[in-house]
Amino acid sequence: MAITKEQLESVEERVQNIVSVYEAKEDCLLQILHDVQADNNSLSEAELIQVARAMDIPLSRVYGVATFYSMYSVRPRGKYVIRICESAPCHITGAQAVIRAFEQSLGIKMGETTEDRKFTLEYTSCLGVCGVAPAVMINEQVYGNLTPAKVQEVLATYNED
Amino acid sequence: MEFFRSHVLVCSGVNCSFKGSRSVRNALVEEIEKQGLGQEIKVVETGCFGLCEEGPVIVVYPEAVHYCRVSPGDVGEIVEEHLRKGRIVNRLLYRGEAFPKAVQTWEQIDFYSRQKRVVLRNCGLIDPDNIDEYIARDGYEALGRVLRHLEPGEVIGLIKESGLRGRGGAGFPAGLKWDFTASAPGDQKYLICNADEGEPGTFKDRLILEGDPHSVIEGMTIAAYAIGASKGYIYFRGEYNLSIDRLTQALKQAREYGLLGENIFGTGFGFDIEIKVGAGAYVCGEETALINSIEGKRGEPRYKPPYPASAGLWGKPTCVNNVETLANVPPIILNGAEWFRSIGTEKCPGTKVFTLTGNITNAGLIEVPMGITLREVIYDIGGGIPNGRKFKMAQTGGTSGGCLPGALLDVPMDIDSLAAAGSALGSGALMIMDDSHCIIDVVKCFLQFFRHESCGQCTPCREGTWRLYELVDKISRLEATMEDVELLRRLSRTMEDASLCALGQTAPFPVLTTMRFFPEEYEAHIKKGVCPAGICSAVSQTA
Numbered sequence: 001m002a003i004t005k006e007q008l009e010s011v012e013e014r015v016q017n018i019v020s021v022y023e024a025k026e027d028c029l030l031q032i033l034h035d036v037q038a039d040n041n042s043l044s045e046a047e048l049i050q051v052a053r054a055m056d057i058p059l060s061r062v063y064g065v066a067t068f069y070s071m072y073s074v075r076p077r078g079k080y081v082i083r084i085c086e087s088a089p090c091h092i093t094g095a096q097a098v099i100r101a102f103e104q105s106l107g108i109k110m111g112e113t114t115e116d117r118k119f120t121l122e123y124t125s126c127l128g129v130c131g132v133a134p135a136v137m138i139n140e141q142v143y144g145n146l147t148p149a150k151v152q153e154v155l156a157t158y159n160e161d
Numbered sequence: 162m163e164f165f166r167s168h169v170l171v172c173s174g175v176n177c178s179f180k181g182s183r184s185v186r187n188a189l190v191e192e193i194e195k196q197g198l199g200q201e202i203k204v205v206e207t208g209c210f211g212l213c214e215e216g217p218v219i220v221v222y223p224e225a226v227h228y229c230r231v232s233p234g235d236v237g238e239i240v241e242e243h244l245r246k247g248r249i250v251n252r253l254l255y256r257g258e259a260f261p262k263a264v265q266t267w268e269q270i271d272f273y274s275r276q277k278r279v280v281l282r283n284c285g286l287i288d289p290d291n292i293d294e295y296i297a298r299d300g301y302e303a304l305g306r307v308l309r310h311l312e313p314g315e316v317i318g319l320i321k322e323s324g325l326r327g328r329g330g331a332g333f334p335a336g337l338k339w340d341f342t343a344s345a346p347g348d349q350k351y352l353i354c355n356a357d358e359g360e361p362g363t364f365k366d367r368l369i370l371e372g373d374p375h376s377v378i379e380g381m382t383i384a385a386y387a388i389g390a391s392k393g394y395i396y397f398r399g400e401y402n403l404s405i406d407r408l409t410q411a412l413k414q415a416r417e418y419g420l421l422g423e424n425i426f427g428t429g430f431g432f433d434i435e436i437k438v439g440a441g442a443y444v445c446g447e448e449t450a451l452i453n454s455i456e457g458k459r460g461e462p463r464y465k466p467p468y469p470a471s472a473g474l475w476g477k478p479t480c481v482n483n484v485e486t487l488a489n490v491p492p493i494i495l496n497g498a499e500w501f502r503s504i505g506t507e508k509c510p511g512t513k514v515f516t517l518t519g520n521i522t523n524a525g526l527i528e529v530p531m532g533i534t535l536r537e538v539i540y541d542i543g544g545g546i547p548n549g550r551k552f553k554m555a556q557t558g559g560t561s562g563g564c565l566p567g568a569l570l571d572v573p574m575d576i577d578s579l580a581a582a583g584s585a586l587g588s589g590a591l592m593i594m595d596d597s598h599c600i601i602d603v604v605k606c607f608l609q610f611f612r613h614e615s616c617g618q619c620t621p622c623r624e625g626t627w628r629l630y631e632l633v634d635k636i637s638r639l640e641a642t643m644e645d646v647e648l649l650r651r652l653s654r655t656m657e658d659a660s661l662c663a664l665g666q667t668a669p670f671p672v673l674t675t676m677r678f679f680p681e682e683y684e685a686h687i688k689k690g691v692c693p694a695g696i697c698s699a700v701s702q703t704a
């Protein structure tokens with residue numbers, strides 16, 4: 001994929017600012033990527049290149065980290081990323097029904113993004129809130145004790161804006 | 162000091178938070194002000210009480226009345242009836258299935274009365290955002306004693322004597338690990354607190370850190386003094402923003418009080434703690450992967466040896482301990498090794514914090530002496546299996562732990578007994594499954610986890626986790642033969658022997674234990690072509 005000069009320039013300042021908060025320290029790469037990603041839930045190629053430049057490290061190193069951890073995405077995602085826990089404690093308390101409810105309401109399959117780029121559905125491993133299983137995380141917010149009916153309620157709150 | 166005739170403790174633990182405890186708290190404060198009781202009654206936000214299933218939980222002192230499932234709509238009645246007129250609101254009291262009568266005070270509820278709280282001694286009782294409340298309950302006294310009166314070697318000796326073993330999964334003696342790090346050559350040493358907590362079904366570390374952050378900070382500082390580290394890290398998983406906020410606040414307060422930073426207690430000893438945050442990778446809980454992640458790299462495990470105690474973070478001697486291990490340290494210093502040994506079993510002294518999940522009445526957080534039986538935990542504390550179903554299987558130690566049948570309900574819950582029974586204590590995750598579920602289906606779910614979380618660095622695990630999944634998927638589609646079972650067994654052995662880290666080595670564990678304890682389920686799917694629970698069918702349901 002060719003990357004244009006405009007794309008690179010459009011993210012340059014923002015990335016440089018984030019990197020300078022962490023004084024370009026290499027051990028802060030994970031935190032830097034978290035911050036860069038905060039804007040639109042994914043890391044673009046231009047952003048990764050600018051992170052590598054600003055930190056003066058090889059692009060392969062940045063890309064390697066960005067693709068290792070599941071919270072980062074190098075593919076575009078929706079405004080709201082819905083991460084549905086599929087680990088065993090959620091599985092045996094009804095995660096499958098929750099998954100189907102999300103898929104049906106949004107008209108997409110797991111792993112996909114709605115056409116309006118609003119929602120992305122993803123699987124995740126245990127979120128550490130199994131006390132309220134089955135659970136999902138929508139961006140930073142956790143929802144627990146879900147049932148198909150509650151899924152509708154939760155989605156309704158996001159459809160207001 | 163201000164005097165309040167009543168305190169209302171509102172759980173702000175993560176589980177209650179997601180059930181709306183914040184709005185309950187706000188409603189309480191508002192109603193109390195409105196009724197002009199602001200001078201008499203104080204609302205305090207605390208950490209998890211443990212009975213998360215019944216959340217949001219609030220406790221009213223001095224009577225210690227425990228209310229469950231409180232919503233903002235109940236607040237008016239609580240303030241009017243209980244706080245104003247002293248009449249208990251019966252309809253909000255705890256009534257588990259096992260209890261004919263509603264129970265009023267939290268100490269009376271079986272769920273709490275059978276526990277032994279060492280690590281959770283302050284959880285639910287203090288405001289975690291206020292260091293003074295921790296100090297009022299002997300907080301930082303152990304650190305003061307250590308820095309003023311004990312040599313590092315004496316601290317290590319004490320921890321060795323106590324028999325404290327690691328609570329992160331492997332159960333390695335803490336004192337010995339400290340000793341290795343202390344005696345490794347090198348000027349710069351590091352202490353790392355492992356708060357990655359990725360094991361499915363485990364959420365104890367976050368509740369300890371959110372409910373009583375200073376107990377972990379104090380434990381870390383004592384450990385750092387013992388091993389000679391001037392710098393420490395707490396590594397959180399990326400999803401734990403609430404824990405991170407609480408800890409950031411606690412670190413700030415500890416620094417302001419001179420309990421962290423340079424010249425602690427005026428003794429010349431200096432130590433500070435930095436927070437590091439992961440980004441979603443179970444394998445980062447493995448100590449060498451975690452070290453790579455702190456260095457800002459891909460979280461791939463390193464070859465061992467060298468062990469972190471000799472060459473860890475940036476090649477320097479490093480001690481990695483779990484949150485719960487460290488939270489045990491201050492009480493051991495204060496009460497002595499002998500006291501600690503009087504709790505639990507001979508080889509596993511102390512308590513263990515467990516998280517109860519799955520088909521159990523009281524899902525939540527408990528702390529019990531090591532060696533308590535599985536049956537006591539499930540039935541006496543956990544309140545048994547809900548919805549009139551029967552017990553089928555308990556998985557101890559999380560997804561890499563073993564699956565135990567009803568015949569083994571009397572196994573003592575400690576590291577050695579569970580290992581002998583073919584399972585593991587692990588992180589303290591305890592998942593209960595009722596008879597509506599299928600063993601094959603849940604094993605497939607475990608394997609899905611491993612194939613997703615394998616870091617891909619070594620072949621037996623990268624390929625093996627996928628093949629294991631495919632074989633079990635074939636069984637669940639009712640298409641497998643007994644040869645596939647043999648293949649499963651052989652593949653499992655290879656992975657146990659040849660994988661680089663414990664992720665690949667333990668991934669086959671749930672397969673092997675279910676083949677051993679639930680052979681009839683495998684046979685039904687393979688020989689008879691039926692799923693006894695009626696879950697698996699020829700069409701695969703999961704992706």
Ligand SMILES: Cc1cc2nc3c(=O)[nH]c(=O)nc-3n(C[C@H](O)[C@H](O)[C@H](O)COP(=O)(O)O)c2cc1C
Nearest residue numbers: 327328329355357358359446447448482483486663
């Ligand atoms: C795949 C894998 C995941 C692990 N996850 C954790 C974890 O989340 N928390 C933890 O404390 N230990 C975890 N461990 C164990 C650590 O490697 C290490 O033994 C532990 O942090 C040492 O602390 P302790 O001696 O106080 O238990 C994990 C191990 C493996 C192999």
Ligand code: SF4
Nearest residue numbers: 616618619622662665
């Ligand atoms: S066993 Fe699995 S997780 Fe561990 S290093 Fe090998 S591939 Fe990675």
Ligand code: FES
Nearest residue numbers: 085090126127130
């Ligand atoms: S298993 Fe789903 S949150 Fe832990």
Ligand code: FES
Nearest residue numbers: 172174177209213
């Ligand atoms: S989070 Fe409130 S009781 Fe556990």
